[in-house]
Amino acid sequence: xxxxxxxxxVTLDGVYQAPGEPDEDLDGGFQFGGWQxxxxxxxxxxxxxxxxxxxxxxxLGRKTYAIFANYWPNAPAEVPFTGxxxxxxxxxxxxxxxxxDWNPTTIIRRVPEDIARLKDEHHEVHVSGSGDLVHTLxxxxxxxxxxxxxxxxxxxxxxRLFDGGLRTNAWRLVxxxxxxxxxxxxxxxxxxxxxxxxxxxxxxxxxxxxxPSRAVLEQMKRPADPxx
Numbered sequence: 001x002x003x004x005x006x007x008x009x010v011t012l013d014g015v016y017q018a019p020g021e022p023d024e025d026l027d028g029g030f031q032f033g034g035w036q037x038x039x040x041x042x043x044x045x046x047x048x049x050x051x052x053x054x055x056x057x058x059x060l061g062r063k064t065y066a067i068f069a070n071y072w073p074n075a076p077a078e079v080p081f082t083g084x085x086x087x088x089x090x091x092x093x094x095x096x097x098x099x100x101d102w103n104p105t106t107i108i109r110r111v112p113e114d115i116a117r118l119k120d121e122h123h124e125v126h127v128s129g130s131g132d133l134v135h136t137l138x139x140x141x142x143x144x145x146x147x148x149x150x151x152x153x154x155x156x157x158x159x160r161l162f163d164g165g166l167r168t169n170a171w172r173l174v175x176x177x178x179x180x181x182x183x184x185x186x187x188x189x190x191x192x193x194x195x196x197x198x199x200x201x202x203x204x205x206x207x208x209x210x211x212p213s214r215a216v217l218e219q220m221k222r223p224a225d226p227x228x
Contacts, residue, residue: 004127004143004145005051008148010149011151011153013160015155019036027159028157039151043180044149044181053080055084056123058126059115063130065102065130072085090105091108093130093133119142151183169191169192169194170194
């Protein structure tokens with residue numbers, strides 16, 4: 001089975017709404033669109049491309065698909081993403097969309113039911129943005145890797161990545177990259193159920209400095225790649 005990899009841009013307070021443009025998503029009266037743009041640079045852009053270059057399918061929600069389909073077919077050829085995204089097999093999750101013209105694209109109606117099939121058919125299915133879709137994928141524990149791009153901005157309003165309704169789980173940090181702009185890239189893989197304990201010194205036996213539990217250390221070990 002292939003992997004489902006999510007790429008999300010979020011603020012320090014977890015907002016993912018409208019990172020790219022002022023009028024990208026005005027839901028709820030959101031007035032802070034375009035908060036990501038001032039922080040883009042060549043170094044982070046290259047890592048974004050490198051992370052997505054291994055995809056063989058792109059899965060998007062309806063709104064994000066509309067934004068991508070309006071831009072990428074006519075984007076400058078020298079931008080690395082142009083050839084990659086235009087050529088790859090695309091899927092758009094929508095109950096209402098009737099037709100698409102950014103080929104090759106297939107409409108999928110059943111989420112999460114169809115996602116297992118996509119993972120069977122592809123080596124890497126990537127998701128970019130598409131917050132509503134990502135909420136469903138996280139709730140159903142279908143995300144194998146979560147690439148978070150965290151920007152040094154607090155907006156105090158807007159749609160948040162980890163809103164209520166998600167399952168409790170632990171994640172394994174597999175990569176981290178800071179940038180001169182203050183942006184941090186963190187790559188996580190799903191690691192199972194959270195481990196709980198007591199931070200009181202009495203409960204810890206009075207040891208200082210404290211040590212992580214054996215269960216946490218085991219979770220942080222990356223399992224062997226069956227395809228390696």
